[in-house]
Amino acid sequence: xxxxxxxxxxxxxxxxxxxxxxxxxxxxxxxxxxxxxxxxxxxxxxxxxxxxxxxxxxxxxxxxxxxxxxxxxxxxxxxxxxxxxxxxxxxxxxxx
Numbered sequence: 001x002x003x004x005x006x007x008x009x010x011x012x013x014x015x016x017x018x019x020x021x022x023x024x025x026x027x028x029x030x031x032x033x034x035x036x037x038x039x040x041x042x043x044x045x046x047x048x049x050x051x052x053x054x055x056x057x058x059x060x061x062x063x064x065x066x067x068x069x070x071x072x073x074x075x076x077x078x079x080x081x082x083x084x085x086x087x088x089x090x091x092x093x094x095x096x
Contacts, residue, residue, distance in 0.1 A: 009043045012036075017051055020062060033062030053083075058090035 013036040020032035037055065040047050056063050063069040063085055070084040079096040
């Protein structure tokens with residue numbers, strides 16, 4: 001029974017984040033993303049990586065790649081992707 005709730009919550013979170021990514025209205029996108037975040041915390045489910053990287057690690061706001069964040073490829077070895085939140089200015093790196 002617990003597995004069904006977990007799967008339903010994950011499906012709901014992915015649907016909300018997909019709607020947030022496709023929404024042209026910034027306020028509506030923020031609302032969908034916050035609903036997905038609250039679903040994750042309410043049901044104590046860890047978001048999958050693909051969903052988690054859409055949120056800033058510092059201010060926890062929803063960032064759409066290329067719209068609310070700046071993405072840069074750089075570094076010699078190891079290659080890294082640098083993601084900068086345009087709300088708070090926090091930069092974090094993902095090693096490739």
